[in-house]
Amino acid sequence: MNTLSFTTTFLLFLWTLMVHAQQAPGNTGCTEYTGSICSKYVDYSVYTAGMDINMIEQQLSNLQTLNATLGEIDPTCVDNYFRYACSFYYPKCGESTAEQQEVWMGCTTSCLEVNETCSNIFTLTGQMSLIPDCNAKSPITDSTLQPDQSCNYLNSTVTKDQAGLHLAAVPPGFVLAECPSPFIRDPKAKNGTTDTENAAFCRFGCCMPCPAQDLFFNEGWTKHGFLATNVVRFVSAVASFVILVSYLVLPDKRRHPSLLILNFALAIFLFSMVVFFSIGDTKRLQCSGDINPADMDNNALCGAQGAILIFSSLATVLWCAALIINLHMHTVWNSSFFANKYIFLHVFCWGVPAAFMAAALGLHAVKFEFANLCLVSIDYIFDLFFYPMAAIIAPAFLLHILTFFYIARVAMKESAQSEASQSHSANSFASRNQLAARKHKHVIQAVKIQWRALLLAIVALVTVLFYWIFYFTQVNRLSTLETDNETILTWLECMLDPDNTQDNCTHVVSNHLPPFGLMITAETLVGLVGLWLFLIFGKRSIWREWNDWIYDMRVRGRMDKNGEQFFAL
Numbered sequence: 001m002n003t004l005s006f007t008t009t010f011l012l013f014l015w016t017l018m019v020h021a022q023q024a025p026g027n028t029g030c031t032e033y034t035g036s037i038c039s040k041y042v043d044y045s046v047y048t049a050g051m052d053i054n055m056i057e058q059q060l061s062n063l064q065t066l067n068a069t070l071g072e073i074d075p076t077c078v079d080n081y082f083r084y085a086c087s088f089y090y091p092k093c094g095e096s097t098a099e100q101q102e103v104w105m106g107c108t109t110s111c112l113e114v115n116e117t118c119s120n121i122f123t124l125t126g127q128m129s130l131i132p133d134c135n136a137k138s139p140i141t142d143s144t145l146q147p148d149q150s151c152n153y154l155n156s157t158v159t160k161d162q163a164g165l166h167l168a169a170v171p172p173g174f175v176l177a178e179c180p181s182p183f184i185r186d187p188k189a190k191n192g193t194t195d196t197e198n199a200a201f202c203r204f205g206c207c208m209p210c211p212a213q214d215l216f217f218n219e220g221w222t223k224h225g226f227l228a229t230n231v232v233r234f235v236s237a238v239a240s241f242v243i244l245v246s247y248l249v250l251p252d253k254r255r256h257p258s259l260l261i262l263n264f265a266l267a268i269f270l271f272s273m274v275v276f277f278s279i280g281d282t283k284r285l286q287c288s289g290d291i292n293p294a295d296m297d298n299n300a301l302c303g304a305q306g307a308i309l310i311f312s313s314l315a316t317v318l319w320c321a322a323l324i325i326n327l328h329m330h331t332v333w334n335s336s337f338f339a340n341k342y343i344f345l346h347v348f349c350w351g352v353p354a355a356f357m358a359a360a361l362g363l364h365a366v367k368f369e370f371a372n373l374c375l376v377s378i379d380y381i382f383d384l385f386f387y388p389m390a391a392i393i394a395p396a397f398l399l400h401i402l403t404f405f406y407i408a409r410v411a412m413k414e415s416a417q418s419e420a421s422q423s424h425s426a427n428s429f430a431s432r433n434q435l436a437a438r439k440h441k442h443v444i445q446a447v448k449i450q451w452r453a454l455l456l457a458i459v460a461l462v463t464v465l466f467y468w469i470f471y472f473t474q475v476n477r478l479s480t481l482e483t484d485n486e487t488i489l490t491w492l493e494c495m496l497d498p499d500n501t502q503d504n505c506t507h508v509v510s511n512h513l514p515p516f517g518l519m520i521t522a523e524t525l526v527g528l529v530g531l532w533l534f535l536i537f538g539k540r541s542i543w544r545e546w547n548d549w550i551y552d553m554r555v556r557g558r559m560d561k562n563g564e565q566f567f568a569l
Contacts, residue, residue, distance in 0.1 A: 029101060030093035037063055038086035041154045045093040047103045049140050056089055066130070070121060072169035075162045077118040083154040084110040084132060091141055092152040105143050107151035108134055120498050121165070126177030165493040167204070168486070175205030180496065184209050184290060197291050200482050203492060210287035213370065215495075216509050217516050219502045225516065226282065226372040229523040230275050236530025237272035243537050244269050250545045256339040257326055261453065263349065264319040264460075265533055270312035272530040274373060277305040286368045294374060295367030306366035306374035307357050310385065314353035316529070317389055320460045321396040322349060327454055328403045352388075360384050370478055371523060378479045386472050393465055400461060452536050459532045463525045470522040474514035481512035 029049040033042045035057040048056065063085055071078045087106030094102030111134035122128050137144050145151065173192040179185050188195045189205035196202045201212050208215055214222045247253040247262040254262065278285040285305060288298035296303030322338065322345060329337040338345060360366055365380040376385045481487065487509060494505035 030096070033090065037061070038082065038090060040157055041082055041086045042090050044152075046090040047093045047101065047140065048090075051140070060085060060089060070125070073166055074118075074121045074164075075158045075166070076164065077114070077121050079156055079158040080110065080113045080117050081130075083156065084114045087152045087154050088132075088138060088145065089140070091138065103141055103143075104150070104152035105138060105141060105146045107148055107153045108145040109148055109151075110154065111145055120496070123178055124176045124180070124496065165496060167489045167493055167496075170204060179206035180498075182209060182215060182502070183207060183495075186291075201291060201293075203488070207291045210283065210289070210291055210293055211368070212293075213513075215502060216491075216506060216513055218506055221516055222372075225520045226523070229520060229527050230278060230282070230372065232524055232531075233272050233275040233527035234279070236527055236534075237269060237275060238530075239534030239538075240265055240269040240272055240530030243533050246542050246546065250542070250549055256336065256342070257330075257453070259342060260319065260323050260326055260338070261456075261537065263345075264316070264323060264456075265537075267312055267315040267319050268460075268530050268533055270308055271316050272527065274305050274309050274312070275527075277301055278372065282372055285374065286372065293368045295377075296361065296364060296374075299368075302368055302374040303361070303366050306368075306376070307361055309373060309375055310360055310366070311353045311357040313385070314356055314388060314392070315350060316460070317392045317396070317464055318349040318352060320457060320464070321392050323453055323457050324396045324400050324403070324461070327457065328399055331403055332406050356384055356388060370475065371519065378475060381475060382472075386468065389464070389468055390472075393461070393468060397461055397465065400457065452539070456533060456536050459536075460529060463529055463532075467522050467526045470514070470518060474519070477512050477514060481509060484512065487512060 029047050030045050031048055031053070033039075033044070033046045033053065035042075035053050037057055037060050046053075063082060066081060067078055084106060087110055091106070092104040094104055096102060111132050114132055115134070119128070119131060122130055135144060172194055173190075175186075175189050175191045183206040186197050186202045186205045186207045188197045189202070197207060201208045201210070211222075244262070244265040247258060247265060252258070285299070285301055286294055288294045288302075292298065294302035296306065326338050329335045360376050360380065363380060363384075365377045365384065366374055367377045368374045369378060375381065491505055491508040494500050494508055495502070
């Protein structure tokens with residue numbers, strides 16, 4: 001029975017009873033409450049105008065239905081509804097005189113509290129017809145609800161801890177009638193079933209729009225933050241491409257040790273150019289549809305970008321390690337170890353990343369889960385990405401430290417010997433100084449010649465190390481969020497409260513997310529590698545070489561043209 005027919009029937013019924021009650025002589029209309037529906041609230045003599053309480057109880061049976069369906073989900077709403085309905089249909093008897101019976105009606109405040117606390121849950125469950133009219137007249141007294149100073153106010157039975165939504169009490173298969181913004185409708189959800197588009201991102205027939213991480217941080221933070229990191233990575237891609245082409249085209253750059261820089265620049269360019277996949281629309285890379293995050297099976301763009309990122313990340317650290325080894329061998333041992341071993345370098349520094357990339361693709365492990373790019377899924381990211389990277393970074397870092405200590409020791413010895421030579425003039429001592437100076441001359445010369453490569457190795461190593469440590473320590477926090485149903489439900493309760501905003505609810509999930517500032521810092525630092533490459537190796541001599549190369553090409557072109565004319569003659 002709908003609310004309108006219920007109200008009409010109830011009013012006609014009460015009107016009939018009132019007619020009979022008014023005909024009974026000496027009836028004051030007051031009696032003790034003997035019902036059960038309002039037993040938690042009514043502890044006073046009720047004014048019924050002679051009507052049968054059992055008949056009124058039958059008409060209030062909808063309160064029992066409301067309590068059964070929403071009592072545990074939203075105790076505050078149900079409690080307020082009971083307080084309003086019980087005080088409205090069971091006015092309180094006051095003092096009586098021979099002429100008149102004092103009657104205390106329910107409070108307007110109680111009705112307004114129902115409107116305030118129940119409108120949200122009634123909207124979500126499609127029961128807005130239950131919202132009461134606070135200007136309605138009582139069928140018993142023909143009076144409206146009264147102001148607080150002269151009404152029958154019933155105390156709440158809900159404690160502060162019980163207040164608010166409790167989504168854990170929602171039964172399986174329940175589908176909300178409406179999905180408030182920013183949530184969207186689950187296309188597969190049906191009442192009474194557990195069908196869903198995505199169990200990780202959908203609840204009660206509503207889903208978080210992809211990418212879900214946008215809702216876990218303050219509104220707009222991820223959108224603007226990752227836009228900034230994409231700009232940085234784009235600039236780095238262009239800058240590294242300039243150095244790559246320079247070392248590829250200009251003469252005398254395709255030989256040792258410049259070949260190390262050429263391959264390093266190629267790896268950095270591939271690492272930075274993945275941003276091209278998301279230019280203009282990051283969601284096309286992050287998502288497959290409105291709800292599901294992208295993976296290599298449902299989004300080919302994500303698969304391609306993730307494969308390149310895995311390959312280029314490992315290739316970058318491998319070529320960086322090769323650069324560090326070369327610096328160590330040349331500086332400490334005065335050896336050009338890699339000069340004739342580039343075949344092995346290419347096989348190892350490009351082949352190992354290709355093998356791990358192939359493994360990730362074979363396991364269908366490339367997907368979007370975090371930040372703004374596709375990478376290895378959390379299930380495989382340690383075995384296929386972080387551990388191999390650690391196996392490269394750790395030895396390279398230690399070797400670089402040893403090289404620095406050696407350079408520092410040589411510099412200190414040279415300084416000490418220089419001071420000693422100024423204070424002693426003995427020939428034997430001078431000879432020893434000259435011998436030591438010749439012995440370590442190649443160290444100082446190596447630093448002067450290769451300081452750019454040394455600086456680039458330091459920058460790349462620190463950047464990759466910071467990136468590795470950040471993601472290695474933070475990525476596990478995300479995996480726990482998907483399985484922490486209690487936290488997700490608490491966050492949903494906060495988000496479904498119309499008085500809250502997205503920014504008010506981020507604290508609920510903050511312990512399961514990396515700090516936003518730290519995450520953006522990590523993404524920015526790795527995005528700057530290509531720019532560092534350009535700033536360090538984009539020296540003035542390169543531009544002069546470009547100028548000479550262009551001049552030579554123009555002169556050669558004129559010579560070829562003149563030669564053709566000569567033979568034509």
